[in-house]
Amino acid sequence: MFSERVIALLAPGQGSQSPGMLTPWLETDGAREQLADWSKATGLDLIRLGTEADAEEIKDTAVTQPLVVALTLLAAEELRRRIDVPSNAIIAGHSVGELAAAALAGVFEPVDAVRLAAVRGREMADACALEASGMSAVLGGEPDVVLARLAELGLDPANRNGGGQIVAAGPVDALGELSAQPPEGARVRSLAVAGAFHTRFMAPAEEALRRHAEAVAVADPVRTLLSNSDGEPQHDGAEILRRLVAQVTRPVRWDACMETLVAQGVTAVVELPPAGALAGLVKRGMKGTKTVPLKTPADLDKAVAAITEHAADVDTPSEITR
Numbered sequence: 538m539f540s541e542r543v544i545a546l547l548a549p550g551q552g553s554q555s556p557g558m559l560t561p562w563l564e565t566d567g568a569r570e571q572l573a574d575w576s577k578a579t580g581l582d583l584i585r586l587g588t589e590a591d592a593e594e595i596k597d598t599a600v601t602q603p604l605v606v607a608l609t610l611l612a613a614e615e616l617r618r619r620i621d622v623p624s625n626a627i628i629a630g631h632s633v634g635e636l637a638a639a640a641l642a643g644v645f646e647p648v649d650a651v652r653l654a655a656v657r658g659r660e661m662a663d664a665c666a667l668e669a670s671g672m673s674a675v676l677g678g679e680p681d682v683v684l685a686r687l688a689e690l691g692l693d694p695a696n697r698n699g700g701g702q703i704v705a706a707g708p709v710d711a712l713g714e715l716s717a718q719p720p721e722g723a724r725v726r727s728l729a730v731a732g733a734f735h736t737r738f739m740a741p742a743e744e745a746l747r748r749h750a751e752a753v754a755v756a757d758p759v760r761t762l763l764s765n766s767d768g769e770p771q772h773d774g775a776e777i778l779r780r781l782v783a784q785v786t787r788p789v790r791w792d793a794c795m796e797t798l799v800a801q802g803v804t805a806v807v808e809l810p811p812a813g814a815l816a817g818l819v820k821r822g823m824k825g826t827k828t829v830p831l832k833t834p835a836d837l838d839k840a841v842a843a844i845t846e847h848a849a850d851v852d853t854p855s856e857i858t859r
Contacts, residue, residue, distance in 0.1 A: 543625055544847040545798055545806045546641060547819075548609045550632030550789075551601050552728070553811040559587025559608055561833040562810070565615045572607065578648050579603050579655035598665065598731050602633045602658030603651050609637040609809045610647045612831060616809075620841045622760075623848045627770075627801055629763040629794050631815055632696070632735070633657060635781060642758035644774050649753050656749045657785065660742035665732030667741070672706045672730050673715060678723030686720040695735040699792030700821030706733035735788055743785040750782050761801070768793025791815075795822045805847060807831055807840045 562568055569584065576583045586595060586604055595601055609630075616622075630638030633654055640650035672695060675683050680703065687694055687705050692715060695706035705715055705725075712727070719725045732738055755774035764771050764780050768790055771777045795818070798806070805827035808816045812830035819828050829843045830836065 541625065541802070542804050542847045543627060543802045544623060544844060545627040545629060545803045546613070546622065546638075547806050547808045547815045548628075548630030548634035548637040548641065549605065549808060549811060549813075549815050550630070550634040551598065551605060551734075552730075553814050554595050554601050554605055555811060556590065556592050556595065557588055558811050559584065559604075559611075561835075562608065562611055562615070563588070565611070565834060566618065567614075568611055571611060571614070575603075575607050575648060575651045578652045581655060583607050596729060598662040599655075599659040602661075603655040605811060606633060606637045606654040607651050608811060609634065610640060610650060612810045613637075613641055614647075615834065616807075616831070616837065616840060616844075619837060620844050621848070622844055624760065626844075626847070627761045627763065627798060627803060628758075629798070630765075631791055631794075632765065632784070632789050635765050635784065637809070638762060639758070639777055639781060642760050642762040643756060644758050644762070644777050645753050645755050653746065653749065653753065653781075657742065657746050660745040661734065661739055661785065662731060664739050664742040668732075668738060669709045670707060670733035670736070670738045671709050671712050672704055672728045672733060673712050674726045674728055675703045675705055675715070675720065675723050676726065677701050678720045683720045683723055686715070690714055693733070693736045694788055695733065696789045697792045698789075698818055699795045700818045702818070704728070706736045706738075708733075735784070735786065737786060739785045743782060746785060747782045750778055753778065763794045763797055765789045765791065765794065768795075768797040770797070791818065792822065795819065798826075799823055805829065805843050807843055812836075 636650040640647045690711040692705045692707040696704035716725045757774045807829045816828040816830040
């Protein structure tokens, strides 16, 4: 039995974006100024991309990744203004969302997270152009049966998301075979991505990101931060940055992250925007856990209420960011 309630803050990854997702957040204090600074840091007009660009433009990996991280951190700052997050809160992010999560845990500054996301997205987009590859979601089926079928086809389980979802990645012809003959009890859905993320196909992007990461000042996290690599809490800032770089070519083990959240006694999660996907995985993989998808400022009161409920067990709450 756990003696205290624990809340987790989750940062989503690529695929969660939608046109106009920044628009309602521009009315929050300092949002335009903050986004203008991050736009200078990345060379992208984040305000225009997050308010005026259509779905086709923002699905570009080079755009999506910094835009998603920027929105997550912008909303986290507004949440911080309204309430201190309990010191026992756990932070986790999915794929590129792990950059935002690391900033929330105090490993580096938010501007570094957005800048690294821009480098990551740009370099991954370039890597996608080198060889035809892609990704498909495998929904349902026994995990061992699914993994065996992927191995048979030379595909990688790029995302093991839990809740009955494994994302396969690799050559497009192998993905076609997977779709034509899916694992027993499973269905396959092709994903609209530019290439095989979190596989060997992204090796050039990993090397480029490593060079940029060398200039980032890091600190040890001020709260529990989970790693996509194995779902385990990380305590060393330099090791966290190393894992964030290596993550580009390695599978995302979101299933392991959810297992750790359960083991740590998490009873509620707030998914930062653009929210929805991770809350859905939590509902399927962490039965009975309260989920609060923070999609617009209208949802802030719900997030504050959930955090307040969990702060009652903690004596010394601390801020979400440094």
